[in-house]
Amino acid sequence: MDSKNNYKVIGLMSGTSLDGLDIAYCQFSKTTKGWKYDILQATTVDYSAAWTQRISTAHTLVGEELIALHVSYGKLLGKICKDFMQRHKLSKVDFIASHGHTIFHQPAKGFTYQIGDGNALYAECGVPVVCDFRALDVMRGGQGAPLVPAGDKVLFTDYDVCLNLGGIANLSIDIRRQRKAYDICFANMGLNYLARKVNKKFDAGGLMAERGNLNVKMLQALDKIYEDLRLIRPSLGREFFEEKIVKILDDERIPVDDRLRTFTESSAIEIVKAVKAYHRKVNVLCTGGGAFNTFLIAKLLEHGGDDIAWIVPDENVVKYKEALVFAFLGVLRARREVNCLKSVTGALVDSSGGVLVGF
Template identity: 45%
Template sequence: MSFQAIGLMSGTSLDGLDICFAKFEKQQAAWKFEILKAETIPYFKDLEDRLRNSIHLSAQELLELHSEYGFYLGKSVKNFIQKNNIENIDVIASHGHTVFHQPQKKFSLQIGDGRAIKIETRLPVVYDFRSQDVLLGGNGAPLVPVGDEFLFSEYDACLNLGGFSNISLKLKDRRIAFDIAPVNIILNKLAQNFNQDFDRNGDLARQGKLNGELLQKLNLLEFYSQSHPKSLGIEWCNENIFPLFRSFDAKDILATFTEHAAEQISKVFNVHQLKKILFTGGGTYNSYLIEKIKEKTKSEIIIPEKEIIDFKEALIFAFMGVLKITGEINVLSSATGSSHDHSSGIIA
């Protein structure tokens, strides 16, 4: 039994739209995958700014952007299909762009109307993967562990270094997952003080000095002592992280926050005695951050080929779309904290 699917992913760091076209094959109980084509489409400045500031829009403006961004996603994937002469697509799965994520209040909002994608492409679309989990008492995140379980089970854990760092691992035969700490959502914002979109290779952080006072304040934040499942959002960063930076030098903040992220990540590796960990996401290219993590743990860090680093999340959303249209479970309650495993997403 095989399926061909396209996954669309827009991360919190807003570096562009990831599109991944992949083939999935089920043999007995095991799934195999092959990435056939993948591309990141950078956002033009106006759209990036509007998405970045969407949390501040009025209800009317947000609904307008929800529709407009849906058509943008539809046109983007339609161009991708035509350019690569792709045929026989079973489903398009779209994560959308997260505006609000407050699971404790039972809501999470990803904009980019899936019906608009369907109108543009005339293909089945699955979207809004998080809301059902939140309504079932879960965090609505992380969702990727279902792919780690079925597509990347040869690793003890999978770590994604995106806007936030999140990990999934097996604990007593159950797949657990949780957000560890903010990463690029903070580092990218700090890099903008130097007219850079991100801290390439961690070069800016390397030039800064570690500030012990700030490091201690960061490490003592309550989130880090909470048990899993747990997840982070931009609202948490605005409330808890950015106010701590006010009286410090910009490069010292970068150096100290990179150290903080490395400390929190390696602590998780060491507590769970993880041997072999797959690293993916844009933060994997931050060589200074990787060096700092390696200094603090004996775990073996596996950095895969670029295609997996860049497109693993889009690949797994494509896989979640396949699981949805076949009626199989695509969200693990052990990872999100919801009342039970379920098949999430709305089919357009």
């Protein structure tokens, strides 16, 4: 780092939709007016078919196999980072902040688990690593998620609401000077699941959904599931998706385009209900892969009306905001400052979470 207030960090994010590893080389500077950021270089590395299969089935592995995958994936991350630094001739990287890839997230049982061994990553590329951001919060009674709102609060102060349209749609907002955030509903996780039924990785622009027809019974089934979630707002994950959502998405009596249309409609309705719960006009920063889904954005506009301004920023912020924020959470961890908010996760105390390797 150039000084105690200037950092150049690589952030790594692999999300639930399994659409690749996001890498963002970011610069952070602390000024008298707060923190400033810049995304200097960024890319998404697609997973090979073999790695997609290994990660998507990791939850079925026995202990020894899961540990081996944890190490192998850490080595893969290290190789990808090494290639990224060489390709862009990055001579200055203070450290890497790696989210890893979530395999188990069961805070009610007291654990969360992300593969991507930080020691293996460090050994492979030689750059210090911050990893395992969620576990401490879970140990302190929190949900271990969402973590991004701690970065939203500092880096995106111009927006009333920060909405992430990733595998899971979630939002963060300041209420009486406290940051609040929660998962709303499944988004790209369900859309990509359906797209794979016709051998596509995703529904580009929502074109298949747009030509589909709304299935009222399917919409009602999804609404019934989300009805209880609106009251308690739990942290959502693969386990809930597989238990509650997949059986609705697997109804082969409904054409895939119709299922995509209905799932998109459901997601838009749930997101608008969440935003409108604050009973005021708001501007909403939309990021994550879903911000490129023009049909989903159109549905948000339709259901949101005049009280909600949906703002899609420049492409780098849309695609790499989570990697950017995890890089910043790494900065806060390296400074021993709070990077996980009890007002968001429900933990007993704020935390500075993350394991430091090679510092």
